[in-house]
Amino acid sequence: MTFKLHTTDLSPFGQRAKLALRAKNLLGETELVDTFGGTDALEALAPMRQIPILEHDGFILPESQTIVDYLDDLIPAPALLPDTATGRATARLLARIADLYIAPHFLALIVGMREGLRVDQIVVVFNALNEGLGFAEHYLRPDQPYAAGNGLSVADLALAPFLFFVPHFADFYGVRAFPNTPKCAAYLRAIGKADPIDKAFAEMETAYKARKAMLKN
Numbered sequence: 001m002t003f004k005l006h007t008t009d010l011s012p013f014g015q016r017a018k019l020a021l022r023a024k025n026l027l028g029e030t031e032l033v034d035t036f037g038g039t040d041a042l043e044a045l046a047p048m049r050q051i052p053i054l055e056h057d058g059f060i061l062p063e064s065q066t067i068v069d070y071l072d073d074l075i076p077a078p079a080l081l082p083d084t085a086t087g088r089a090t091a092r093l094l095a096r097i098a099d100l101y102i103a104p105h106f107l108a109l110i111v112g113m114r115e116g117l118r119v120d121q122i123v124v125v126f127n128a129l130n131e132g133l134g135f136a137e138h139y140l141r142p143d144q145p146y147a148a149g150n151g152l153s154v155a156d157l158a159l160a161p162f163l164f165f166v167p168h169f170a171d172f173y174g175v176r177a178f179p180n181t182p183k184c185a186a187y188l189r190a191i192g193k194a195d196p197i198d199k200a201f202a203e204m205e206t207a208y209k210a211r212k213a214m215l216k217n
């Protein structure tokens with residue numbers, strides 16, 4: 001089996017797909033194409049022109065969650081969904097909360113790193129982000145390293161890469177991280193030590209530092 005993943009280390013969507021390849025032990029047989037989104041080369045693969053895009057034996061698949069689900073169908077073990085119906089539903093719900101209520105606010109913060117944001121804009125974006133984090137907070141359990149079930153699941157693959165950025169962006173914009181979501185903060189600390197999330201976080205840390213250094217010049 002050969003895989004090709006178009007992605008870049010800084011992208012939380014890309015890391016979600018890459019984490020699925022790591023979890024399934026497929027990274028060794030994956031060609032990684034380091035690219036940002038929005039290029040003509042990507043449009044030739046998928047009309048959304050966004051990363052990540054997975055290629056597998058001629059099948060071309062965009063959309064991070066769809067890629068995760070595809071890999072979980074293709075290689076069933078280790079499963080990326082818990083055993084029980086409620087556990088599976090909770091994992092899917094948390095991944096959906098990440099996509100619908102957390103991810104959208106990151107674009108403004110990423111663009112703002114380059115172009116700057118006024119204080120009132122920073123307040124609006126972080127209020128919205130904190131509301132989205134509050135939705136995840138409601139479903140996270142205290143004292144559990146994983147977001148749903150007893151092991152790594154689609155919930156961790158979706159949530160952790162976004163939560164990674166929360167303290168970094170809070171630091172960058174001079175606001176408090178997780179002001180009303182202590183379970184999200186504790187979850188981030190715990191999941192960041194779990195394999196293979198630790199490897200994704202190490203890559204993201206390096207890529208984030210490089211981005212900040214580039215913006216300074």
Ligand SMILES: N[C@@H](CCC(=O)N[C@@H](CS)C(=O)NCC(=O)O)C(=O)O
Pocket residue numbers: 011012013014036037038039048049050051052062063064065
């Ligand atoms: N819903 C998509 C979102 C992917 C996405 O927004 N990717 C960004 C990079 S983090 C991108 O490629 N942006 C370029 C563009 O939209 O032109 C997914 O889950 O894969």
